Amino acid sequence: MLSAEKNPNLLAAIGRRTLEPVEQMGKMAIFLFWGTVHMFTLPLQWRKIIQQVYFIGAKSVFIICLTSAFTGMVLGLQGYYTLVKFGSEGMLGAAVALSLVREMGPVLTGIMVVARAGSAMAAEIGIMRISEQIDALETMDIDPVRFLFSPRLAAALISFPLLTALFDVVGILGGYLTGSVLLGINPGIYFGRVESSVVMNDVAGGFYKAVCFAVLVAMVCCFMGFYTHLRREGFGAKGVSLSTTSAVVTSCVLILIADYVLTSFFL
Amino acid sequence: MTEPLIEFRQVFKSFGSNAVLKGVDLKIFKGQVTTIIGKSGIGKSVLLKHIIGLLEPDAGTIFFYGRPLEAMSASERRELKGKLSYMFQGTALFDSMTVYENIALPLAEKRRYPKAEIRKRVREKLEQLDLVGLENKYPSQLSGGMKKRVAMARALITEPEIVLFDEPTTGLDPIRKNAAHNMIADYQRRFGFTGVLVSHDIPDVFRISQRVAMLDDGKIIFEGSPEQLRESDNPVIRAFIHGHDLIDME
Numbered sequence: 001m002l003s004a005e006k007n008p009n010l011l012a013a014i015g016r017r018t019l020e021p022v023e024q025m026g027k028m029a030i031f032l033f034w035g036t037v038h039m040f041t042l043p044l045q046w047r048k049i050i051q052q053v054y055f056i057g058a059k060s061v062f063i064i065c066l067t068s069a070f071t072g073m074v075l076g077l078q079g080y081y082t083l084v085k086f087g088s089e090g091m092l093g094a095a096v097a098l099s100l101v102r103e104m105g106p107v108l109t110g111i112m113v114v115a116r117a118g119s120a121m122a123a124e125i126g127i128m129r130i131s132e133q134i135d136a137l138e139t140m141d142i143d144p145v146r147f148l149f150s151p152r153l154a155a156a157l158i159s160f161p162l163l164t165a166l167f168d169v170v171g172i173l174g175g176y177l178t179g180s181v182l183l184g185i186n187p188g189i190y191f192g193r194v195e196s197s198v199v200m201n202d203v204a205g206g207f208y209k210a211v212c213f214a215v216l217v218a219m220v221c222c223f224m225g226f227y228t229h230l231r232r233e234g235f236g237a238k239g240v241s242l243s244t245t246s247a248v249v250t251s252c253v254l255i256l257i258a259d260y261v262l263t264s265f266f267l
Numbered sequence: 268m269t270e271p272l273i274e275f276r277q278v279f280k281s282f283g284s285n286a287v288l289k290g291v292d293l294k295i296f297k298g299q300v301t302t303i304i305g306k307s308g309i310g311k312s313v314l315l316k317h318i319i320g321l322l323e324p325d326a327g328t329i330f331f332y333g334r335p336l337e338a339m340s341a342s343e344r345r346e347l348k349g350k351l352s353y354m355f356q357g358t359a360l361f362d363s364m365t366v367y368e369n370i371a372l373p374l375a376e377k378r379r380y381p382k383a384e385i386r387k388r389v390r391e392k393l394e395q396l397d398l399v400g401l402e403n404k405y406p407s408q409l410s411g412g413m414k415k416r417v418a419m420a421r422a423l424i425t426e427p428e429i430v431l432f433d434e435p436t437t438g439l440d441p442i443r444k445n446a447a448h449n450m451i452a453d454y455q456r457r458f459g460f461t462g463v464l465v466s467h468d469i470p471d472v473f474r475i476s477q478r479v480a481m482l483d484d485g486k487i488i489f490e491g492s493p494e495q496l497r498e499s500d501n502p503v504i505r506a507f508i509h510g511h512d513l514i515d516m517e
Contacts, residue, residue: 124363132359139319139353140373140425141345147376 031145031226032153032219038146039154048151049158056117056152057159061166067112068105068167072174075099079175080183092185093193096175097168101202102266105168106160107259110213113156113163114251118221121152122247125225126240134226148226153218160214161207168206205266212262216254221247270333272297272429272461273318275487278327280313287313289485290327295478300455300462302472304507305482311465312356314482315431318463319353320344352427356434356465358418360406366393367402370420392420395450397443411438419447423454432464436472444468448475469508470497481507 079095125148128134137144172194180187224247231239271294280288287310295301303311316322317329320336329336331347339347352373360369368375370392374385393399396416406414419435432451436444448468452475455462466472473479473493481489481496483503489496496504 128361131362132355132357133361135321136353136355136359136361138321139348139351140376141348142373142376 027227028219028223031149031223032215034143034145035149035153035219035222038143038150041146045146045151045154048147049154052151052155053158055120056113056155057163060113060116060159060163063112063116064109064163064167065170067108068100068170069174069177071104071108071167072096072100072171072176073178075104075171076175076178076183080179080185089179089183089185090189091193092175092179093172093190094197096179097172097194097198098202100168100171100175101198101206103259103263105171106164106206106209106213107255109160109164109167109210110217110255111252113160114217114221114248114255118217118251119244119248121218121221122225122244123240125222126228126243129226129228130236130240144226149218149222152222153215156214156218157211160217161210164206164210201266205262208266209259209262212258213255216258217251220251220254223247224250269296271295271330272332273463274330274333275314275317276328276330278317278324278329280310280317280322280325286485288317288324291482291485291487293480293487293490295461295463297461298455298459299477300451300464300475301478301480302464302466302476303480303482304466304469306507307467309482310485311482312433315353315433315463315465318429318431319351320348321353350428351431352422352425352429353431354418354422354433354435356437358406358414360414360417360421362406365403365405366398366409366417369406369417370424373421373425388424389420392424396420397446412440412443415439416443416447419450426458427460429461429463432462432466434465434467436466436468444471448472451475473497483507 075096076092079092079099080089083089083091083095125134128148134144134148137147176187176190179185180190224243225240228239228243229235231242233239233242273293273295275291275293278288278291279286291314293314303314305311313322317324331339336344361372364372367389370389371385374380374388380388389402393402396419398413398416398420401409401413401417406417409417415435415438419432422430422432435451436447439447448471451462451464454460455475464472464476470493473496476493479489479491479493479496480487481504489499489501489504496508499505
């Protein structure tokens with residue numbers, strides 16, 4: 001209080017710092033609302049959605065397979081050496097499958113797609129903003145949120161659950177490689193445990209998480225690019241680079257927070 | 268004189284502490300080409316962006332057909348926007364789309380025309396602007412002048428009622444500059460659109476302009492015909508159109 005009296009701008013600065021995130025969140029909610037509404041306004045943008053599914057989904061298949069295979073292999077190794085201490089190495093299939101389907105599948109898929117496609121979305125839309133391409137859309141009476149965000153949101157909603165499913169399957173095969181092929185657990189026991197331990201609720205939980213992460217990633221990455229010009233820290237190319245960094249960091253943090261919240265609901 | 272199509276009344280606009288428009292009064296009449304001149308960085312593009320709605324005034328009113336813009340409903344504004352077209356100073360072409368896709372976009376997105384009609388219209392514009400053969404190129408593969416012509420083709424493809432040109436001929440060689448001026452004049456005659464140009468091509472641009480307005484220090488200091496401008500004895504105007512500094516005149 002004393003320092004506020006000494007410096008009358010201090011209170012204003014604190015107020016600004018508090019209001020800014022609230023304003024950002026409000027803007028983001030409106031952005032998401034219109035993006036969702038325009039997914040269903042006619043004419044439907046099928047061509048753009050398919051292009052984005054190709055970009056976000058199909059082009060991520062290789063990196064998802066690679067990361068999931070190694071994640072499954074590490075889980076297989078770590079799980080085996082932990083379980084063998086209790087003589088329960090037969091449970092490896094269940095441990096790998098449940099870890100992947102419930103948690104690691106949706107989370108790591110989300111983070112990998114943020115790194116590969118989310119950063120590209122933020123950078124592309126950011127460059128369109130600073131080179132007046134988004135203004136050009138407005139002058140042509142083309143809604144930029146509908147044109148740029150809605151197809152990406154729809155494509156993310158289609159791609160994320162499919163990529164998560166792929167991650168789970170390849171990860172379980174990775175666990176099989178280390179657990180059965182390398183360390184000698186009976187394949188029948190491994191896959192039998194996978195089959196008996198994973199129930200529909202686990203798969204559905206992972207699916208809901210994937211849908212939630214799709215919305216978060218598409219919203220944050222497109223939003224950061226779309227409002228690049230309003231950043232106070234940097235303009236032009238520097239502004240775009242900062243937006244891209246913010247998009248990736250914010251998306252990853254939100255994925256982890258949302259994962260915790262959703263897990264606490266599902267359990 | 269008849270009622271102006273667009274009218275600025277005491278329009279103010281600042282960016283932070285930088286006051287750009289300090290009480291602009293300007294009238295733009297239907298069916299005429301009005302050219303806005305003034306020194307670089309004085310706020311001509313800012314003025315133009317207020318017409319298309321990319322910027323909103325801090326104070327003052329802009330009237331369209333005698334109605335204040337802020338009193339218009341969302342649907343009226345949309346309808347008005349459909350009549351306007353804007354050619355950006357920096358072209359603002361979509362760099363991940365080809366020349367053809369850029370020009371066709373305003374028509375293709377509205378889905379009011381069949382594909383064959385869109386192809387025909389784009390072809391027509393490509394021919395008029397000497398762009399045939401560049402349909403499949405991307406903006407990054409074009410020279411500055413070519414980009415300007417593509418931007419102009421995109422602005423005119425919808426055959427709008429009001430076209431705003433932000434330095435449409437900067438960077439063009441004299442032959443293409445004349446061709447662009449001729450095309451604006453020709454289109455204006457054929458379709459009777461209202462044109463608002465920001466240009467530094469003095470005196471060439473006067474050939475196609477019925478009215479000229481000069482912006483200086485945030486205000487319109489002259490409005491009238493090109494002949495009246497030439498005859499003006501205002502030292503700021505004389506210095507500007509003759510291309511020398513006021514200090515030189517003293």
